[in-house]
Amino acid sequence: MHAIEFCDVSKKFHGSAQNAVDHVSFAAEEGEFITILGSSGCGKTTLLKLVNRLYEPDAGSILLFGEDIADADVTNLRRRIGYVIQQIGLFPHMTVAANIAVVPELLHWEKERISARTDELLTLVGLPPEEYRSRYPGQLSGGQQQRIGLARALAADPKLMLLDEPFGAVDPITRAKLQEELLQIHGGLGKTFLFVTHDIEEAFRLGNRVIIMNAGKILQFDTPEQIIKHPADEFVVSMMRSVQEKERFWRELL
Amino acid sequence: MFAEMAGYFQNNMDDFLRAIATHAAISALALFLAAAIGIPAGILCVRHRGVQRWVVPLFQALRILPSLAVLFLLIPVLGTGLLPALVALVLLAVPSILLNTVAGLLQTPEFMLETAAACGMTRGQIWRSVWLPMALPMILTGIKNAVTEIIASATLAAKIGAGGLGEIIFTGLGLYRFDLLLAGGLTVALLSLLAAGSVSLLGRLLMRYKYV
Ligand SMILES: Nc1ncnc2c1ncn2[C@@H]1O[C@H](COP(=O)(O)OP(=O)(O)O)[C@@H](O)[C@H]1O
Ligand SMILES: [Mg+2]
Secondary structure, three states: OOOEEEEEEEEOOOOOOOOOEEEEEEEEOOOOEEEEEOOOOOOHHHHHHHHOOOOOOOEEEEEEOOEEHHHOOHHHHHHOEEEEEOOOOOOOOOOHHHHHOHHHHHOOOOHHHHHHHHHHHHHHOOOOHHHHOOOOHHHOOHHHHHHHHHHHHHOOOOOEEEEEOOOOOOOHHHHHHHHHHHHHHHHHHOOEEEEEEOOHHHHHHHOOEEEEEEOOEEEEEEOHHHHHHOOOOHHHHHHHHHHHHHHHHHHHHO | OHHHHHHHHHHHHHHHHHHHHHHHHHHHHHHHHHHHHHHHHHHHHHHOHHHHHHHHHHHHHHHHOOHHHHHHHHHHHHOOOHHHHHHHHHHHHHHHHHHHHHHHHHOOOHHHHHHHHHOOOOHHHHHHHHHHHHHHHHHHHHHHHHHHHHHHHHHHHHHHOOOOHHHHHHHHHHHOOHHHHHHHHHHHHHHHHHHHHHHHHHHHHHOHHHHO
8 A cells, every 4th residue: 555646636727728737646655755856837836735635636536545535534634644835834823832733732632742742843853842832933033933834744643744845945054954854854753755846956865756747747756866877858867967067066166 | 271170070070970981882882893893794805705896995985984974974864862973983993994804814825824724724713723813913903993083083973962072072162161172182082092002902912922
């Protein structure tokens, strides 16, 4: 059984000529870290939002651990899936602890369990609980806010995490640190991650397998090594070339 | 002058206090009704774009109508006394509450609502836990504008027999009693400041996150 499986999924927006997600099929196993790479507008966000049913597909089906998500109760489904976005979307009127507790509260966890879980997660994302739990999002830096966004998504221990360019708005140094921490968190938890990015280095660094998308379609889905060795088509080749050019630029400079 | 005022207060303290009580009661009732109409109507507008298209311009127009005009236009319909005054005050106050509710709700970014949904909140939970709280600062601003407008306009309501501090002011005008004018006017101003201050205080209590 796959952790997640797309079976010929298409999604077209009202008034648009082509499919934003176009006949997409792939499967990922439990514990994988899948990155989805593609330029802006190629349908990455749409693909991710199909998984937690913020969008409904026009055709095809999506299975989570063998279960068709179309048959699931939508709020229950979402409470079992972690979701992190670039804009972070922390609730400004709630404390850090309350933000992290959102899903556990929806699931009616007991008070002690929630506060223990909140502290555990704050520690996991590297923010001392005593110092941060009663702060408001407005009192945090961008990187800290994204850590809380991650903690909130992890709170109810979902088996699947959806991350939509979560580090897109943080500075490069913080970004590298967050990437490292995310890898550690993933390694320790055995969860399946779907991580969207338009940054090729980020995609190849984080993913054990990478999905390369263009114009709503999957061009290639493979390990970073295989993609580098056997790029599927001209688009992937040109993407690799852009990385090499960037590297040459730095080598000459340094 | 001040001696006169002191004299007035000595002899008419009961009337004066009754006028304050009436004024405050009319204003509070009008504010309550305006909020009870304006906030749900604003929510309705945001939920149904069709409603919004004609309700919002209507209330924008209503907002620029002078309060005195509204008051007198109602006399042929409702006669004089407390009821038409109350209706006029509510009509005056609803626009700022409704329009601010709409603006506050619309300025909440789409991704916040989407995030709330993605956490597994139901529609009702999104409204209660995210959308309304995030619009609250704007709604409270609308309430604050409304309450000062109501208290000022309630003065005019005395003209159609609703009582309140306006009575003292208009008596003062009629009798050239400057002390009455001053006592009434200052009290209205004070009441207005007090009400606006209370709303601000309420805002600080409800929205601690804005003041940390
Ligand atoms: N809510 C929407 N309504 C209409 N078109 C949309 C909507 N969201 C995305 N699109 C369109 O679908 C395509 C894919 O968008 P998106 O999935 O956001 O791309 P990405 O995340 O890769 O940048 C784009 O052409 C975009 O304009
Ligand atoms: Mg996107």
